[in-house]
Amino acid sequence: MPELDASDTDAATRLGELLVRVAAGDRQAFESVYQLASGRLFAICLHLLRDRGDAEDVLQEVFTTVWKKAGQFDPAKASAMTWLSMTARNRAIDRLRAAPPRAMDDLSVIDDLPDADAQPPVAAEQASDRERLARCLDTLESKRRALIRAAFLDGSSYEELARRIGSPLGSVKSWIRRGLGQLRVCLEQ
Incomplete structure (x- = not known):
């Protein structure tokens, strides 16, 4: 099944219908949602996290959330892709906030940094x-x-x-x- 094209309203409607079926526990519908949306959701995660491994982990968390909380999707409030995108974005931001600040392995690079005051x-x-x-x-x-x-x-x-x-x-x-x-x-x- 091809990835969802944002200009394809039939596919967007289908994605919303699939989410309703996922809420009822339909595993095949869940697989279809994954096939339609995973590329775009991965791109969101990768854009925010800048690390492929972290983005893959968060994408897995996103789809775990989709499986558990698809019943919270309300087509009257947002499109299915908007709901999925916000879920991915929020999970990625949660990951960023939970991560400790990255330490510099080699502090000698500080000598190479320009001094703005100079x-x-x-x-x-x-x-x-x-x-x-x-x-x-x-x-x-x-x-x-x-x-x-x-x-x-x-x-x-x-x-x-x-x-x-x-x-x-x-x-x-x-x-x-x-x-x-x-x-x-x-x-x-």
Whole structure:
């Protein structure tokens, strides 16, 4: 069975129906959900965790959660893929929070790190870039500015933003795309 294509509404509907069957304990439906969604969910885990082994472990946890909690899926609140993606994202974030800070094996690399205080011209240029970005952000309409900040500075997904403001996903993507275009034009001046 091929992986789910986001533009295929029939497949999205089928995925929702499969989750309902998984909630009833249907193992074949569970296998189908895995085949349809595992690639995308693995990509989410890998993007957040940056480690293939951790991403594989979290993906397994995600599907254990799906098997146990498929009854919590409500198609009236979100699409099946959104529910699955949020489950994967939340599990990956839980893994990140639970992990101890990674220690440096060889502290000699500290000597190779640049000292930001020793390079005033670089620090001045970075400050100037930040000021230009802030000025250009201020020229945007407030909704676009808020969406861009939430998406790129806070790390919110487009789906989260659409739910948060109660607007269609396509509209949120368009507003952000247009805002980024305006921002680019402003920064190039």
